[in-house]
Amino acid sequence: MKLTKITPRGFCKGVVDAWALCRKVAKENPNREIYLIGWLVHNKNMIEDIEKLSIKTIDDVHISREEIINSIDKNKNPIVIFSAHGTNPKVIEYARNIGLEVYDATCVYVTNVQKLIKEKINNGYQIIYIGVRNHPESNSILSLHSSIQFVSDINDIDKIVIDPNNKIFVTNQTTISIYEFYDIVKILKIKYKNIEFKNDICNAAKERQEAVINMDDTIDLLLVVGDKKSNNTNKLCQMGIKKNVETYLVSNLSDIDYNWFINKKHVGITSGCSTPTWVTNSIITKLEEYIRGQNGKNNC
Template sequence: MKVLVASPTGLCFGVRRAIEALEATLEERGRVYSLGSPIHNPQEVERLKAKGLVVVDEIDQVPPGVTLFIRAHGVSPQVFREALRRCGEVIDGTCPFVRKAQERAMVLSDEGYPVLIVGDGEHPEVKGILGFVNGFAAVVPHRGRLEEVLDGHRFQKVGVLSQTTQKLEVFFDVVKALVGIVPEVRVYNTICSATLERQRAVCELASSVQGIVVMGGRNSANTRKLYQIALESGAQAVWIEHPDELDYGWLADKGSIGLAAGGSTPDWLIRELIERLEKL
């Protein structure tokens, strides 16, 4: 079977940077606590746990004096201050693109703009960004929810930014709608370049293969968007979390397969999948 791999694919800069910092700290300290899963890939999390990683959900679950890792999604200023107070050492793995979104949100807030974030309100990155806003802030999942989110507010100006893994089309749709109803709209496109490059790579791949396998954690926002883009591009596509989920019946009538992986999918899993596909 011919296998074409989307380029780029797999670990993005921010996640790779964070995981490398975490692994180095694990080598030095032996045990490191992480506030939330450090990567949206359960197989990689299990590998890191074997090295001494302990994952907790809330800051008050972190024992005093330990080493704490802040994942690439970042946290709110309030949580970060509590981490510094509580822990003996804090390793900040916040992605530079996420940090830029945090800074943009703070600038908009400081200049008196109500802040709208285009993204998933339950995503840890978005929850962290909201913490940088003093004043009105709301999350807009997509254009269809805009009226509900504004809830009758007649703002004279708004500031808009995006979750870093958002689809560009969704972000633009919200901005376009806002321009029609708010006199002043200040926009920061905070979608990271790695996200855009991976989304475009899947679009290009769709026309060259008979099917696309998208691999990544079920809780990975960017993997979900890659899968949606593959389907929207007209490709037959499946979403798997690891190579053991491959449906060989689905592959049977295909002579060429494209492979795309989310920004939280480690290199070793991608290599394993490629090896299996190439043996068919």
């Protein structure tokens, strides 16, 4: 069996920057309580690493971000960090206004989409946003204006409430799949004439997806290392499945089932933008050992 380490894979700039911000804040404030509002990025291994910095993550889908902020004891002079996915700007402002020290780890690519949408609304455009339902990034975008129309799949297109005679602008979540974007855009183009598009899938997500689309055709099993909560990781799995390759999402070494490799000739491995390098490397090391063992057996 052969192993191909697909590149690029793993950490993107947005995740590296968010992680560096947490480390800096923790280092400069050793005696203060620090809270992360929402998972910094969608990876449980990362959350455990962040806990080691004595930063407490508060994330509860049943409680609004504002309620989370209110639940923090202000008398202890706490610090709050907002996640890389983006947060409703009003919540961030609220946290500042009530006297919390605030850091915002929102990825620059998400911030750029937020700015662009605001600019387009100010210029009289109606907005259609393609994203994943209930994902923090989509929620942060939808919080910008109540008129933004949300499309998570082609079935949502008929539910859009928009004036076809006025200007329409379409953009999207940074980590959706290339296929999803173009499938939806194709239908929107037929339905609306007065429409402009900007594909805002970030370079990191796009390049990792393209690497799976273009991976060696002899790969007959694909391992995608990442967390089930991570949208960009799930999209890499979808790319593998679309190529009819047996694909498994694994969060760490203990998820590997060696029965998967029986009769397999060529395994590909990739990882999501939020997957720590050490997690992927630990799996690669074990697989290389396994392959050496297999080859040794074959030589006997």
